[in-house]
Amino acid sequence: MKVLVVGGGGREHALVWKIARSPRVKKIFSAPGNAGIAALAECVNIKAEDVKGLAGFAEKEGIDLTVVGPEVPLVTGIVDEFENRGLRIFGPAKAAAKIEGSKVFAKELMKKYGIPTADYRVFDDLGEAVRYIHDSETPLVVKAEGLAAGKGVVVARERQEALAAVKSIMKDGIFGDSGRRVVIEEFLEGREVTVLAFCDGVTAVPMECSRDYKRAYDKDRGPNTGGMGAVSPAYYYTPDISEYVNKNIIRKTLEAMRLEGIPFKGVLYTGLMLTSKGPKVLEFNCRFGDPETQVVVPRLKTDLVDIIEAVIEGRLSECSINWTGEKAVCVVLASAGYPGDYEKGKEIAGIEDAEREGAMVFHAGTALKHGKIITAGGRVLGVTALGRTEEEARETAYQAVSRIRFDGMHYRKDIGL
Ligand code: AMP
Ligand code: GLY
Numbered sequence: 353m354k355v356l357v358v359g360g361g362g363r364e365h366a367l368v369w370k371i372a373r374s375p376r377v378k379k380i381f382s383a384p385g386n387a388g389i390a391a392l393a394e395c396v397n398i399k400a401e402d403v404k405g406l407a408g409f410a411e412k413e414g415i416d417l418t419v420v421g422p423e424v425p426l427v428t429g430i431v432d433e434f435e436n437r438g439l440r441i442f443g444p445a446k447a448a449a450k451i452e453g454s455k456v457f458a459k460e461l462m463k464k465y466g467i468p469t470a471d472y473r474v475f476d477d478l479g480e481a482v483r484y485i486h487d488s489e490t491p492l493v494v495k496a497e498g499l500a501a502g503k504g505v506v507v508a509r510e511r512q513e514a515l516a517a518v519k520s521i522m523k524d525g526i527f528g529d530s531g532r533r534v535v536i537e538e539f540l541e542g543r544e545v546t547v548l549a550f551c552d553g554v555t556a557v558p559m560e561c562s563r564d565y566k567r568a569y570d571k572d573r574g575p576n577t578g579g580m581g582a583v584s585p586a587y588y589y590t591p592d593i594s595e596y597v598n599k600n601i602i603r604k605t606l607e608a609m610r611l612e613g614i615p616f617k618g619v620l621y622t623g624l625m626l627t628s629k630g631p632k633v634l635e636f637n638c639r640f641g642d643p644e645t646q647v648v649v650p651r652l653k654t655d656l657v658d659i660i661e662a663v664i665e666g667r668l669s670e671c672s673i674n675w676t677g678e679k680a681v682c683v684v685l686a687s688a689g690y691p692g693d694y695e696k697g698k699e700i701a702g703i704e705d706a707e708r709e710g711a712m713v714f715h716a717g718t719a720l721k722h723g724k725i726i727t728a729g730g731r732v733l734g735v736t737a738l739g740r741t742e743e744e745a746r747e748t749a750y751q752a753v754s755r756i757r758f759d760g761m762h763y764r765k766d767i768g769l
Pocket of ligand 2: 579637641
């Protein structure tokens, strides 16, 4: 079978790595891919957002299955486009991808079906939002309504920060249409955990849990990033909590979507805060997480292509999905300046030495130039290691990291600590 993986980050490299292990797969394409993916797949120069271009390529090449990494093509309807052309694709239809594409939709769904989440208010008028902030206690959480590349959330400790956030989103329009409305939410305290679940519209099968490290620097200091590392599992996500979440959040959400007439197929990403009043939803995404996928997928024993087909054909309930008992730690190596401005084009050395230490090196922002691997993004590599214990996984990961060098490389030293 021929498979196309859409996207070109660490998440997609991990997916390609896993799909390449399926005996049923003869050839993998990736659009646009990256320098690491290029070792396992043929990279084609089509942007992940170019839905029509991708569908045309899949038709021409006779692709049997397409797997989508990023949210933008899902929210703009890549699944509908492919299905209309009779092409098989893994992911939610546009109407269901709204669970990530519209924060207001997700919050209203949770409210209607009693799914635990932070209290919230929706504003489309700046003056009303400002008045509400003046009348509320801080901290407050301000969220742009639509997609904002992971940058649409401001956790405001002070009233001034909340005011600045609504102004820059609603008045200055820093996220364009995504900011015409804002959600202002109650601040939740606790530990965070991510649970990805395979969903076929009716059945949800949660994967092993994970946790990402969003802040740029050690001890959760500095600005938010796309993720500086991840671990799987999160030791504090106990079987009791997991049982509660599966029943009262994940399965309930899938059922809610079905009752709304928009069954969700694909991977449902649930970001949770484990508060003193129980687990509450921070956000839903309509796809695999990044970097979470880089620690979850290496622990999956079952053939991912078999699971994906079961999802597409609506027979996930018959599928048995197995995990290794090993722990996984992923350390992200970033360019100097990230998440702010950074330079590209720095030569990367030591990747093979890192792999000899027993780690998997997933590429994110990398490219090939004259046969050399160079940096091409803010997050450059994700170094993942497995171990019998988290400690062992951590040691292997950091040992491997010590082999890699590029100008300006920075990373967190406390992943899995
Ligand atoms: P989101 O993209 O909605 O997950 O938000 C990004 C990050 O902001 C989350 O991972 C949390 O760390 C934080 N966050 C979001 N909503 C809240 C909330 N209601 N209370 C506290 N922190 C939040
Ligand atoms: N790790 C956060 C995300 O994938 O959205």
